[in-house]
Amino acid sequence: xxxxxxxxxxxxxxxxxxxxxxxxxxxxxxxxxxxxxxxxxxxxxxxxxxxxxxxxxxxxxxxxxxxxxxx
Numbered sequence: 001x002x003x004x005x006x007x008x009x010x011x012x013x014x015x016x017x018x019x020x021x022x023x024x025x026x027x028x029x030x031x032x033x034x035x036x037x038x039x040x041x042x043x044x045x046x047x048x049x050x051x052x053x054x055x056x057x058x059x060x061x062x063x064x065x066x067x068x069x070x071x
Contacts, residue, residue: 021057023070 025031038044048062057065 021054021065021067023067025070 022035028034035048041047046062048064051057051063051065054065054067057063
Protein backbone atom coordinates (compact mmCIF):
# COMPACT_ATOMS: atom_id res chain seq x y z
CA UNK A 1 0.00 0.00 0.00
CA UNK A 2 2.93 2.36 0.62
CA UNK A 3 4.46 1.80 -2.82
CA UNK A 4 1.70 3.68 -4.78
CA UNK A 5 1.94 6.62 -2.37
CA UNK A 6 5.71 6.77 -2.69
CA UNK A 7 5.46 6.44 -6.48
CA UNK A 8 2.91 9.27 -6.63
CA UNK A 9 5.18 11.46 -4.52
CA UNK A 10 8.16 10.76 -6.78
CA UNK A 11 6.15 11.60 -9.89
CA UNK A 12 4.97 14.86 -8.31
CA UNK A 13 8.48 15.83 -7.23
CA UNK A 14 9.93 15.08 -10.66
CA UNK A 15 7.74 17.73 -12.32
CA UNK A 16 9.58 20.91 -13.24
CA UNK A 17 8.93 23.51 -10.56
CA UNK A 18 9.21 27.23 -11.05
CA UNK A 19 8.15 30.22 -8.98
CA UNK A 20 4.88 29.72 -7.17
CA UNK A 21 2.59 31.82 -9.39
CA UNK A 22 -1.17 31.26 -9.33
CA UNK A 23 -4.18 32.55 -11.20
CA UNK A 24 -7.73 32.52 -9.83
CA UNK A 25 -10.42 31.25 -12.22
CA UNK A 26 -14.15 31.89 -12.27
CA UNK A 27 -15.26 28.28 -12.66
CA UNK A 28 -14.14 25.10 -10.89
CA UNK A 29 -13.87 23.25 -14.21
CA UNK A 30 -11.12 25.66 -15.33
CA UNK A 31 -8.88 24.84 -12.37
CA UNK A 32 -5.98 22.41 -12.41
CA UNK A 33 -5.63 22.60 -8.63
CA UNK A 34 -8.35 23.45 -6.14
CA UNK A 35 -7.40 25.48 -3.06
CA UNK A 36 -9.62 26.33 -0.12
CA UNK A 37 -9.10 28.80 2.70
CA UNK A 38 -9.67 27.38 6.19
CA UNK A 39 -10.18 29.13 9.52
CA UNK A 40 -7.56 27.19 11.45
CA UNK A 41 -4.05 26.14 10.44
CA UNK A 42 -4.61 22.71 11.98
CA UNK A 43 -7.35 21.99 9.40
CA UNK A 44 -5.00 22.54 6.45
CA UNK A 45 -3.03 19.88 4.59
CA UNK A 46 -0.67 22.53 3.23
CA UNK A 47 0.04 26.01 4.56
CA UNK A 48 0.92 28.73 2.07
CA UNK A 49 1.40 32.46 2.29
CA UNK A 50 0.32 35.07 -0.25
CA UNK A 51 3.15 37.47 -1.10
CA UNK A 52 2.89 40.96 -2.56
CA UNK A 53 5.67 40.72 -5.16
CA UNK A 54 6.59 37.94 -7.59
CA UNK A 55 10.22 38.14 -6.53
CA UNK A 56 9.19 37.08 -3.01
CA UNK A 57 7.72 33.79 -4.26
CA UNK A 58 10.12 30.91 -3.81
CA UNK A 59 10.64 27.79 -5.87
CA UNK A 60 8.61 25.53 -3.58
CA UNK A 61 8.62 27.06 -0.11
CA UNK A 62 4.93 27.83 0.40
CA UNK A 63 5.01 31.45 -0.76
CA UNK A 64 2.50 32.09 -3.54
CA UNK A 65 2.12 35.06 -5.86
CA UNK A 66 -1.24 35.58 -7.56
CA UNK A 67 -1.05 36.95 -11.11
CA UNK A 68 -3.71 39.07 -12.83
CA UNK A 69 -3.66 37.22 -16.15
CA UNK A 70 -3.67 33.51 -16.94
CA UNK A 71 -0.89 33.81 -19.51
